Amino acid sequence: MGKPVHPIxxxxxxxxxxxxxxxxxxxxxxxxxxxSLLPSCSGVADGKxxxxxxxxxxxxPPGFVPKAKNIIFLYMDGGVSQxxxxxxxxxLALENGEDPAKKFKMDATQFGDVGKILxxxxxxxxxxxxxxxxxxxxxxxxxxxxxxxxxxxxxxNFPEHTNAxxxxxxxxxxxxxxxxxxxxxxxxxxxxxxxxxxxxxxxGLIPPGGLDNFKNGFLPAAYQASLLRAGAEPLANIKPIDxxxxxxxxxxxxLRERDGHLLKTLDGADAIEAxxxxxxxxxxxxxxxxxxxxFKNESESVKxxxxxxxxxxxxxxxxxxxxxxxRLVERGVRFIELTCPDIGGGADRWDQHSNLKKGHExxxxxxxxxxxxxxxxxxxxxxxxxxxxxxxGEFGRTPFAxxxxxxxxxxxxxxxWMAGAGIKGGxxxxxxxxxxxxxxxxxxxxxxxxxTMLHLMGMDHKQLTFRFGGRDxxxxxxxxxxxxxxxx
Amino acid sequence: MxxxxxxxxxxxxxxxxxxxxxxxxxxxxxxxHLVQWKRPSELLQEVVSLLWLLAALxxxxxxxxxxxxxxxxDYENQTLSxxxxxxxxxxxxxxxxxxxxxxxxxxxxxxxxxxxxILIVSAVGCMLMTGHWxxxxxxxxxxxxxxxxxxxxxxxxxxTVGKTYIRELDSAYLFExxxxxxxxxxxxxxxxxxxxxxxxxxxxxxxxxxxxxTSPGVVPGNLATSELYRRIxxxxxxxxxxxxxxxxxxxxxxxxxxxxxxxTGAHQQQKISALxxxxxxxxxxxxxxxxxxxxxxxxxxxxxxxxxxRLVLEKGFQVNLLTKTSNLLEVxxxxxxxxxxxxxxLQGINEQLVWLQLENxxxxxxxxxxxxxxxxLYKLNLNRNPITDQGLKPLTGLQKLEYLNLYGTKLTNDAIxxxxxxxxxxxxxLWDTNVKPGSADSTMLSKKQLELxxxx
Numbered sequence: 001m002g003k004p005v006h007p008i009x010x011x012x013x014x015x016x017x018x019x020x021x022x023x024x025x026x027x028x029x030x031x032x033x034x035x036s037l038l039p040s041c042s043g044v045a046d047g048k049x050x051x052x053x054x055x056x057x058x059x060x061p062p063g064f065v066p067k068a069k070n071i072i073f074l075y076m077d078g079g080v081s082q083x084x085x086x087x088x089x090x091x092l093a094l095e096n097g098e099d100p101a102k103k104f105k106m107d108a109t110q111f112g113d114v115g116k117i118l119x120x121x122x123x124x125x126x127x128x129x130x131x132x133x134x135x136x137x138x139x140x141x142x143x144x145x146x147x148x149x150x151x152x153x154x155x156x157n158f159p160e161h162t163n164a165x166x167x168x169x170x171x172x173x174x175x176x177x178x179x180x181x182x183x184x185x186x187x188x189x190x191x192x193x194x195x196x197x198x199x200x201x202x203x204g205l206i207p208p209g210g211l212d213n214f215k216n217g218f219l220p221a222a223y224q225a226s227l228l229r230a231g232a233e234p235l236a237n238i239k240p241i242d243x244x245x246x247x248x249x250x251x252x253x254x255l256r257e258r259d260g261h262l263l264k265t266l267d268g269a270d271a272i273e274a275x276x277x278x279x280x281x282x283x284x285x286x287x288x289x290x291x292x293x294x295f296k297n298e299s300e301s302v303k304x305x306x307x308x309x310x311x312x313x314x315x316x317x318x319x320x321x322x323x324x325x326x327r328l329v330e331r332g333v334r335f336i337e338l339t340c341p342d343i344g345g346g347a348d349r350w351d352q353h354s355n356l357k358k359g360h361e362x363x364x365x366x367x368x369x370x371x372x373x374x375x376x377x378x379x380x381x382x383x384x385x386x387x388x389x390x391x392x393g394e395f396g397r398t399p400f401a402x403x404x405x406x407x408x409x410x411x412x413x414x415x416x417w418m419a420g421a422g423i424k425g426g427x428x429x430x431x432x433x434x435x436x437x438x439x440x441x442x443x444x445x446x447x448x449x450x451x452t453m454l455h456l457m458g459m460d461h462k463q464l465t466f467r468f469g470g471r472d473x474x475x476x477x478x479x480x481x482x483x484x485x486x487x488x
Numbered sequence: 489m490x491x492x493x494x495x496x497x498x499x500x501x502x503x504x505x506x507x508x509x510x511x512x513x514x515x516x517x518x519x520x521h522l523v524q525w526k527r528p529s530e531l532l533q534e535v536v537s538l539l540w541l542l543a544a545l546x547x548x549x550x551x552x553x554x555x556x557x558x559x560x561x562d563y564e565n566q567t568l569s570x571x572x573x574x575x576x577x578x579x580x581x582x583x584x585x586x587x588x589x590x591x592x593x594x595x596x597x598x599x600x601x602x603x604x605x606i607l608i609v610s611a612v613g614c615m616l617m618t619g620h621w622x623x624x625x626x627x628x629x630x631x632x633x634x635x636x637x638x639x640x641x642x643x644x645x646x647x648t649v650g651k652t653y654i655r656e657l658d659s660a661y662l663f664e665x666x667x668x669x670x671x672x673x674x675x676x677x678x679x680x681x682x683x684x685x686x687x688x689x690x691x692x693x694x695x696x697x698x699x700x701x702t703s704p705g706v707v708p709g710n711l712a713t714s715e716l717y718r719r720i721x722x723x724x725x726x727x728x729x730x731x732x733x734x735x736x737x738x739x740x741x742x743x744x745x746x747x748x749x750x751x752t753g754a755h756q757q758q759k760i761s762a763l764x765x766x767x768x769x770x771x772x773x774x775x776x777x778x779x780x781x782x783x784x785x786x787x788x789x790x791x792x793x794x795x796x797x798r799l800v801l802e803k804g805f806q807v808n809l810l811t812k813t814s815n816l817l818e819v820x821x822x823x824x825x826x827x828x829x830x831x832x833x834l835q836g837i838n839e840q841l842v843w844l845q846l847e848n849x850x851x852x853x854x855x856x857x858x859x860x861x862x863x864x865l866y867k868l869n870l871n872r873n874p875i876t877d878q879g880l881k882p883l884t885g886l887q888k889l890e891y892l893n894l895y896g897t898k899l900t901n902d903a904i905x906x907x908x909x910x911x912x913x914x915x916x917x918l919w920d921t922n923v924k925p926g927s928a929d930s931t932m933l934s935k936k937q938l939e940l941x942x943x944x
Binding site for chain 2: 062
């Protein structure tokens with residue numbers, strides 16, 4: 001045999017062909033014999049072929065009638081302190097400055113620098129007909145209290161950002177699993193052919209763990225998130241470089257032809273097919289994205305509602321993202337995640353290991369009005385009937401100080417809320433102990449949260465499976481119960 | 489042989505440990521026989537005879553422990569006696585084979601080769617059958633073939649797929665449609681003809697009521713004396729809690745349904761509606777039958793005509809099935825404000841069309857005439873279109889409409905009398921229109937028990 005030449009450059013010889021394929025033939029025969037008989041990715045994926053035959057692409061039907069068609073995930077990077085936001089604990093004020101070790105058993109903390117019991121610097125008030133107690137950190141969100149289903153009994157498995165982020169986003173604390181947005185798109189497909197089905201609006205901070213929080217994992221590459229920046233150019237190269245439209249189209253046609261040729265040589269390689277469809281979508285996005293990010297048709301009152309006129313640049317930044325999120329929902333994008341703005345000034349996300357008061361105040365100021373604006377705007381337009389808004393960090397914070405004026409990570413209890421499609425507004429679910437340190441009633445795991453989100457999208461989390469490495473994988477692994485008590 | 493029952497069970501439970509020894513030894517002996525047949529050797533013969541002796545001994549041990557284990561009861565009689573006889577046969581045959589070898593080695597005149605061959609074949613045959621019976625006793629007879637690729641179709645048709653799908657609560661039978669599936673899911677794997685744990689069978693209504701070793705299984709109308717209910721509602725770490733051995737317990741929902749069934753008299757043939765369920769149990773049942781997942785209560789249509797469907801798709805509409813199992817359709821037009829949909833094609837899928845979204849696509853009053861005949865619509869979005877009060881007239885024919893979004897249109901207070909003609913309307917969006925909130929007409933709307941979103 002001659003010296004090996006890369007198969008792209010010339011066709012295979014008969015010998016090479018047999019050499020490469022000797023095992024493949026057998027496996028192929030095996031697969032065709034047994035493949036169809038194996039219990040396969042039953043559930044949602046089955047509908048795919050059925051629908052493609054009937055409807056020629058687009059969205060896939062859910063398992064049952066969905067309450068929600070879209071999800072907006074407001075990710076509170078770093079971990080908001082539950083006892084300073086949505087879970088009032090008067091006992092902290094009474095015992096402020098006392099030694100927590102004498103009060104309750106403590107787990108090891110991330111930094112070990114355990115201080116005294118620290119009361120919340122903010123007052124709580126009751127809001128809405130439900131009388132939900134919310135702190136002065138979130139006066140605007142508080143005005144939407146009757147739309148929120150508040151869960152005070154969230155627990156996570158990880159006390160550290162990176163793993164907790166992976167866990168929150170992918171249902172596994174390890175890197176590499178598909179993100180929940182990817183699962184949703186795998187299950188339901190996109191409703192808009194000119195935009196990706198899973199969009200992350202980058203406020204300035206990519207969470208610890210990086211872009212792997214938004215990846216497709218073992219799912220097909222098309223389901224990963226597309227990252228859009230707030231601002232003039234939300235996406236690199238979104239403006240065509242060629243001044244004459246025809247030139248770009250000719251170039252693309254040429255590329256398509258060459259890629260198609262290569263695809264034939266390689267007999268349909270997955271990566272090439274993905275690359276071709278990426279070019280196509282990118283081209284479509286050059287026209288759909290500028291239209292999307294252009295706010296000139298929005299009325300002044302709407303812009304004001306979101307806080308686009310705020311003197312705080314971080315509020316303006318997050319407001320633009322929230323408004324963009326609504327516009328994405330209008331265009332049928334399934335899953336939209338907003339990351340936090342980089343507020344600078346030593347306040348690293350919501351992760352206030354020191355200087356809790358200033359840091360939380362600045363972060364809250366950036367997101368409070370835009371989020372409330374988003375909820376109100378969605379509601380007026382009827383979009384809140386079919387959009388699920390989820391607000392959550394990756395874990396909570398300790399009721400005792402780190403140093404003197406910070407709080408350390410606490411995965412044993414935190415608060416989150418959901419609003420919108422299928423959610424029973426004004427609900428408070430679960431409870432923590434007197435210090436807000438541990439959950440004592442109706443704990444909700446991240447898997448339960450995912451199961452509930454999928455349920456609202458019309459999917460049974462046990463049915464949404466993907467076969468990989470010989471196993472049918474789920475977003476919720478082998479866990480998860482739908483939290484029915486918060487559903488309308 | 490009468491040991492103290494606990495001791496006998498303690499020894500008996502070593503049975504699964506010992507039974508695998510003769511299986512391995514026999515198989516190995518068989519292999520050596522084949523080698524011996526090709527290349528006879530004295531040494532090999534010694535080894536083989538030793539193997540048969542060991543097989544006979546471990547077989548005897550298995551038989552003894554097995555007899556002790558079987559005193560624990562709860563096994564299907566026929567299979568048990570087959571297994572018992574088979575096991576004894578294996579031990580005895582092994583011993584005979586060993587003796588025949590010893591005789592041959594001591595006295596070279598006797599060969600017994602034909603006899604021994606028959607004995608070996610029978611020993612191996614007995615071992616295979618006995619092993620299978622033993623497996624059936626512990627795991628159930630369907631255990632081995634349950635996941636076999638060829639048996640799949642059968643198990644599916646007899647299993648969940650074949651069962652009738654409950655569409656409304658009133659027509660469902662409590663025992664047949666709820667109680668039986670719950671018992672099937674959580675209890676029958678041990679309480680069946682083959683395993684009979686606690687002598688309690690759950691195959692028929694009579695058996696469920698009758699109970700097993702202890703008190704009656706179910707006493708109609710009396711939770712306190714119903715052993716079945718007592719066992720499933722004990723604390724999970726209780727010795728008598730069912731299902732035992734760490735198997736998945738019944739959910740609160742399942743427990744509540746069984747509880748209600750017993751309380752209402754544990755009937756065999758009684759419709760749920762006839763038992764007058766209260767609000768709480770009704771919610772449980774609705775959730776159990778997954779009726780809360782229904783979109784349009786009690787409405788289903790035949791599949792859409794493919795030609796009509798293709799026509800709709802060709803006109804740029806996006807068509808989605810409401811769910812995988814339904815034929816109902818949701819249709820959307822992504823106009824982005826500069827394209828006009830051709831609404832006439834929708835007539836072809838009128839039967840299936842329940843959700844229609846025509847947001848922001850420059851609809852004019854005249855075009856709404858074509859919506860008047862889409863009488864199965866229950867959700868309609870016409871927001872952000874330049875339509876006026878005149879255009880709404882044809883919509884009064886949409887008697888099933890529950891949701892109507894009209895925000896961002898040119899409607900005025902004059903539209904309100906028309907909107908009140910929609911009898912089932914539950915949610916109405918009139919934000920960003922010329923309808924004046926708080927005016928006499930709009931309060932008329934809010935009286936109709938519908939949610940009105942109109943704030944300025």
